[in-house]
Amino acid sequence: MSCTCLARLTRCSGLVQKTVVPLLFQQGNFPELTHFDRKLFGQSRRQYSSSRFDPDSSGRPTTWDSFGIWDDRIDEPILLPPSIRYGKIIPNVNLMKVGCASLIGQRKENEDRFQVSQMTDNIHYFAVFDGHGGSEAADFCEKYMEKFIKSFLAEEDNLETVLSKAFLEIDKAFAKHLHFFPNGPGLNSGSTATVALLRDGIELVVASVGDSRAMLCRKGKAVKLTVDHTPERKDEKERIKRSGGFITWNSLGQPNVNGRLAMTRSIGDLDLKKMGVIAEPETKRILLHHVHDSFLALTTDGVNFIMNSQEICSIIGQCHDPKEAAQRISDQALHYGSEDNSTIIVVPFGAWGKHRSSDTHFSFSRSFVSSGRWA
Template sequence: MKAMLTTLHKGPRLVSNTGWQFCNSGLISPQGNKNSTRETSQQQQWYCSLIKNQELFQNKNRFSENKDQLRCYPRLYSSIIECCHKHGGKQFRLISRNIRPSVRAPTRFMGVLSDPENKGKKQVGINFDTIGSWNNRISMPILIKESIQTGKLIPQIPLEKIGTASLLGRRNRNEDRYAIKKLSSEYLYFGIFDGHNGDLASEYLQSCMSDSLSFWLSREPDESVVLRQSFIDLNNSLARHLTLYWLDDEQFSAGSTATVCVLQHSTELTIGHVGDTRALLCRGGKAIALTQDHNPDNIGERKRIQARGGVITPNSLGTPKVNGNLSMTRCIGNLPLKKYGVTEHPEIKTKKLDHGRDAFLALVSDGVSFVLSDQEVVDITCSCTNPQEAASRVTDQALQFGSEDNATCVIIPLGAWGKYSTDTGTIQYSFGRTFVPLRDS
């Protein structure tokens, strides 16, 4: 028995949950089938010789003693148990007589493949999450070194496949900015910035954030420290620029939100966030919020502002604002409000991606999140065939529902892109939903 198990280890591809169906259907027979043109390999004969081992099923004591050995091969063990339960331990007679019971053939022999874990409609391809692979509608190269180290297939996210869209809305100019860049062979960088009091701050962050991240990544191994230092440095350099060149101009009070993601080896995601732009992760077809809006409604944020002498007052629409001016409690820039507790220090969060379950990462500005919930953004994206279509549809839907602000969306596809596809491409229109209050920054 030990020798037989050792021999089986040489042919791991035969050890599968459907291996017993090969024997039952007569596709493999150690006895030989005169009516069959299939020839069995030596490994297939070894596998069938174990399945038809009469003593293994008849002698209950020996079978119990060998359970521990068989559990080293979990798929093989489950195959034998399934054979024993379905055929009453008479697998030997089924094979030797070449009897073909009415067992449904595996779908791969029919030429039709479907994903049993797919939440939406059936599609071509099959997902093997149990062995570390994924089902994806987008062709992604594999990171060989990282896959070997982790024991799972790790895809390399192609930057050209990332979808982006930014619409003006009902504003005079678009103050939203986004950035996508490969910092090194290990790191990718995604960012979204929503400027207020002009686009000077958001434009500055779009241009300089990648350089600051690269600088600190070369000196600091902790990505959380890298993001924190980058936010502080950029705020200080922006303050110097505004003080030197825009002191007597309305642009002196310019500021911007920032949601910055640093992705290492396509699996380790670190997010730095200030303001009300958002990062969302689609896992299992459900939305996971990776950021929390920094506004005066948050008790912790409100206490910090009030402790520094700031005042939270609502505007005519009931939106709370810091000193009646700013609707967020953290941002880069906005120098006149720094002494009242409006800080540039980001909130940091880390997340390990699972490409077998994670379909995409979405970055959206408040022009989108103000009228669409996180789950609605996920549902719209899941209905699209590619990330570019998804980004455009999300922003279009935001304007349809009455968003007055600039609407920007960035969709980064991950390993399970397309796995949770839905049939509906849009959310049901509601006339009353368009009556949303205007919100100023």
């Protein structure tokens, strides 16, 4: 059955927002449950309705498992309008199943912040912020980033453009905020920011500044969605030098901007803005393939420094659910010797649990921690 016919059927049937209908997809030759329910659970823990299809009056919902598509790996309804629009099956991403964990490590305080929320009817919001020089910048991002994104969504449909504008504006707003506290503790405060927006359950857009990362697991392999902004990158180092800044290396061989900042882009760090440290993010847009994509992981450098992307991907793939996965990764980072705060968000997609790997992956940086060279 073509998408045009499906759309005509939808109109003629007078379907409303919460209608459930059997849908026959030509490619798979099997009936699928289609369901569209815009709201799930938000940060306020308020529950929204989620009706299911019950063909045999057994009281048990018909899910993906009932049709034997992906064994017992997903138990979510299908989003009807996006599935028709994109011509492929799109399951709902349940925010209640997203895994989050944040551990303080060996630091005096946890300067990491994270957020998971239903931003609009069809857009999910995921973000991690790793503060440095105090938690003021990370706190500011946690409180206002979503609001800035919403304001630009009202006038712009391109999510990459929306995120770029929001990052630049929140950096300006933080500078204005500190202007009223000239002797406050936040003048040297800064934060990484890695934000992911998921629209219609299929369009994933990621924006990032700093060294917090976003990674997609596709067919069991890690696909990096962000690249760290450090002085080791030639393009970043050249911008710093053109702006009058300089690069130094500490005793561990790590490059720093003007001897104090390990990254070349951030929110805040106002004293280094004239030295080429910018808040403009790099963005990436990708369409999900739920038959292949297992999850999205957002991590701070307390995890990244000690575990490589494929190792994170493999460990998460062995876990029963995203909540267990997030806790295991953060615990593992500390067990391996990470002294920084370790924060992770794990967002499950259609192929959750489908691609499991028993391969052993090793992070080279962990050997330095084990030998005490990073002490």
